[in-house]
Amino acid sequence: MQVLVTGCAGFLGSHLCERLLSDGHHITGVDALTDSYDPQWKLRNLDRLCASERFDFVHAEVLKLKQRLVDDAQLIFHLAARPGVRTSWGPEFQHYLRHNVLTTQRLLERATLSQTPKRIVFASSSSVYGDTPVERVTEEHPTNPVSPYGITKLAGEQLCSVYANESCLEVITLRLFTVYGPRQRPDMAFHRLIQAALTGSKFALFGDGRQQRDFTFVQDVVEALTLAGHVPAHSDTFNVAGGGRVSMNQAIALVEEISGCRINVERQAPQSGDVRNTGADLSKSRAVLGYSPRVKLRDGLRAQIESMAERVRAASCA
Numbered sequence: 001m002q003v004l005v006t007g008c009a010g011f012l013g014s015h016l017c018e019r020l021l022s023d024g025h026h027i028t029g030v031d032a033l034t035d036s037y038d039p040q041w042k043l044r045n046l047d048r049l050c051a052s053e054r055f056d057f058v059h060a061e062v063l064k065l066k067q068r069l070v071d072d073a074q075l076i077f078h079l080a081a082r083p084g085v086r087t088s089w090g091p092e093f094q095h096y097l098r099h100n101v102l103t104t105q106r107l108l109e110r111a112t113l114s115q116t117p118k119r120i121v122f123a124s125s126s127s128v129y130g131d132t133p134v135e136r137v138t139e140e141h142p143t144n145p146v147s148p149y150g151i152t153k154l155a156g157e158q159l160c161s162v163y164a165n166e167s168c169l170e171v172i173t174l175r176l177f178t179v180y181g182p183r184q185r186p187d188m189a190f191h192r193l194i195q196a197a198l199t200g201s202k203f204a205l206f207g208d209g210r211q212q213r214d215f216t217f218v219q220d221v222v223e224a225l226t227l228a229g230h231v232p233a234h235s236d237t238f239n240v241a242g243g244g245r246v247s248m249n250q251a252i253a254l255v256e257e258i259s260g261c262r263i264n265v266e267r268q269a270p271q272s273g274d275v276r277n278t279g280a281d282l283s284k285s286r287a288v289l290g291y292s293p294r295v296k297l298r299d300g301l302r303a304q305i306e307s308m309a310e311r312v313r314a315a316s317c318a
């Protein structure tokens with residue numbers, strides 16, 4: 001199948017493309033290599049992909065994508081976005097509007113103009129729920145984002161929904177809960193935590209450490225994305241999470257245990273836009289999507305620690 005993946009050079013996009021290639025698909029991968037973090041990292045994420053004859057890389061913003069590339073694809077995974085809650089306040093918000101809202105609208109518009117029927121799988125976020133009184137949210141739970149980032153992801157979802165209602169375009173939205181694993185973005189907690197363990201640098205812990213997250217290993221997310229590619233539905237929304245809740249204090253202890261290194265924790269005030277706890281009810285995802293998280297936090301963290309240790313070793317030899 002001809003597949004278009006936006007954000008292919010990012011953390012999730014690069015893992016997804018590797019899976020799609022191993023499943024035998026032809027991929028056009030689009031990425032603007034934005035400066036949200038070092039573009040060299042994103043180029044490295046592409047190394048393995050570009051070695052395949054079935055992968056074409058287009059270095060471009062989705063806003064400027066040629067209609068032909070959208071026409072050719074039967075399935076589109078839309079992952080390109082400006083991620084990150086804390087940096088979505090202040091002047092940076094303009095990037096969130098451009099990359100998360102305008103870009104999504106333009107892609108949907110192009111997809112509906114196309115003559116060939118297609119499906120878009122949209123990477124949304126647990127941030128659309130905001131702070132919730134329940135331990136595990138279902139997809140029916142009211143959305144109430146508490147960060148500008150969450151608002152842009154909700155706007156993306158709503159755009160997907162209106163375009164699906166008004167056209168033949170099929171749109172599946174996945175609400176991803178904190179994803180971790182090899183190649184995780186450098187702004188994310190586990191990346192900073194493991195970096196601190198491996199190098200002795202300080203780890204800034206925001207808040208009291210008792211905040212809980214439903215962490216999801218990247219290969220489980222890749223599985224959910226591929227399932228969303230063919231689930232029988234015109235338009236639907238699913239939670240994608242790891243299935244267990246862990247506090248940041250427990251996560252710190254686990255990284256120390258696996259790495260065998262003490263972490264120098266620097267406690268800082270809670271950050272605006274960070275929710276207290278996240279937790280997903282996966283009943284619908286299990287029943288309809290066929291999704292079931294497989295990777296235990298301990299195993300996933302071990303994989304991320306090993307991959308980051310390799311990078312640290314390579315950097316110290318360079």
Ligand SMILES: NC(=O)c1ccc[n+]([C@@H]2O[C@H](COP(=O)([O-])OP(=O)(O)OC[C@H]3O[C@@H](n4cnc5c(N)ncnc54)[C@H](O)[C@@H]3O)[C@@H](O)[C@H]2O)c1
Pocket residue numbers: 006007008009010011012013030031032033034035036042060061062063078079080081082083098099103123124125126153175176177178179180185
């Ligand atoms: N990582 C998580 O925990 C998580 C959780 C919830 C949702 N998500 C969503 O998953 C998607 C991927 O996240 P990630 O962690 O891999 O982020 P990432 O920053 O590693 O990847 C996003 C990629 O998109 C590219 N990009 C951004 N705007 C673009 C544009 N307008 N045109 C072309 N390319 C563009 C960037 O250069 C980057 O390579 C995002 O939509 C994010 O909102 C991620």
